[in-house]
Amino acid sequence: MRTIAEINDKINRKSVVVWTAEELKARVAEVGVTQTAKEVDVVTTGTFEPMESSGAIINLGHTDPPIKIRQCWIDGVPAYSGFGAVDLYLGATQVSESVDGEEMRERGGGSVIADLIAGKRVSLRAIGQVTDCYPRASFETTITRDTINQFYLFNPRNLYQNFIVGVNGGDRPLFTYLGPLQPRLGNAVYSSPGAISPLLNDPDLQVVGIGSRIFLGGGIGYVAWEGTQHFPLQKRLPNRTPIGPAATLALIGDAKQMNPRWVRGCYFKSYGPSLMLGVGIALPMLNETVVAHCAVQDRELVAPIVDFSIPRRVRPTFGLVSYAQLKSGRITIEGKPVRVAPLASVYLSRQVALELKQWIESGDFQLTEPVAPLPSDRTLLPQDVWGGSQLAID
Known part of the structure; x- marks a missing residue:
């Protein structure tokens, strides 16, 4: 039609x-x-x-001297830092490690993501792996959505x-x-x-x-x-x-x-x-x-x-x-x-x-042709835990 x-x-x-x-x-x-x-x-x-099952990719931009972040907390919530030097992933269900009151213990990655989207300022603390190209060991700052490079949800x-x-x-x-x-x-x-x-x-x-x-x-x-x-x-x-x-x-x-x-x-x-x-x-x-x-x-x-x-x-x-x-x-x-x-x-x-x-x-949103169909044949594989060692088969 x-x-x-x-x-x-x-x-x-x-x-x-x-x-x-x-x-x-x-x-x-x-x-x-x-x-x-x-x-x-x-x-x-x-x-x-x-x-x-949601979260945000964040690129902070480089400090001077540069840091290779290996541990990071945004408003007390741990963010994953196991890829690029200042690339982070903040999971929505990650729990705050702060112990400053019940309100903070109930605060997680979802709340931090929502605050950044709302334009609020949040604290950041990072620990780095010292290398020749990344000599800085740690730093603390505050960030907003306007002071960081990429900030996108990847869910x-x-x-x-x-x-x-x-x-x-x-x-x-x-x-x-x-x-x-x-x-x-x-x-x-x-x-x-x-x-x-x-x-x-x-x-x-x-x-x-x-x-x-x-x-x-x-x-x-x-x-x-x-x-x-x-x-x-x-x-x-x-x-x-x-x-x-x-x-x-x-x-x-x-x-x-x-x-x-x-x-x-x-x-x-x-x-x-x-x-x-x-x-x-x-x-x-x-x-x-x-x-x-x-x-x-x-x-x-x-x-x-x-x-x-x-x-x-x-x-x-x-x-x-x-x-x-x-x-x-x-x-x-x-x-x-x-x-x-x-x-x-x-x-x-x-x-x-x-x-x-x-x-x-109003003309502000157009439709797109999918570049590929979603698969129709996926099954769900359970993960069973076995006691003792498992035999490796080549």
Whole structure:
């Protein structure tokens, strides 16, 4: 029906028709897929949720005399320094080593990244390896996003295509990456915003690929690669949506362009720090199949209910539940009503999709052709620990 080049031409002429995912779903319910496909060019999706497999690449610039940094702390949070002399990687879940009060102990890499994006000044302490070309042994300073060279997010795993619902069937509270889970099925927590989530609207990754331009943290980013734990072979419903965690994306984007509204540090009690991140993807409506996939509703999407009280890699489940049921605020597990709440902000997820729509309509955001498809055949390999020595086989 249409190409990305044709859509971009319409963006340039400001004649493009852009709808959010919710607007597309409502239109399909009214007039059907065929008519809707004739009317719309682009559909915007979004999510705002914790994405702990995130971090920032930072280049400080050289000191005088130069230093080859081997240990570094930014606002008390260790940053990895095992490559270039003044190149650093600050992980979102890295924990502060400061002991100056409970607030600092709850502060992690995500909070430091968010502060830098907000233009705040943060402290830096570095220890160097003394060499002939890098004679300096240490230094301390303060930095902002404007006093460093490169500052960009490189996130190994974002945008899970579906996830799980966490519950606790045990007899004590559990503190997890989904937040606190109360004993004896006292509550349930889900992560994905459901039918507005980016990859649930492109279940077979037909239009999203390596090189796709995206909304990342309020700035422009790109799909850099498949994400870690990318698992497109997850079991799927007839509508092609997965029944649990499936595809993931590695994302990259210039943090100096990002907006602190869409990048926020957070902390999970007795679990650790993380990063709340807004991500949106604009899906080109190339044909009726793409439109039909975008028409999926919350009642047609499911997630597994996983019991975190069993400390194993593969945990038992209480079956599948639809996102329509999850968003009602209460589900039933083995005849018992259970309170349920989202970890993602559904409201802010909608706002991401709306802001991206406005960018496109104003001509400030164009779509890109993927330079390569995302793989469709990845499996998940477990890592088992063996006692004693292992036999090496050439």
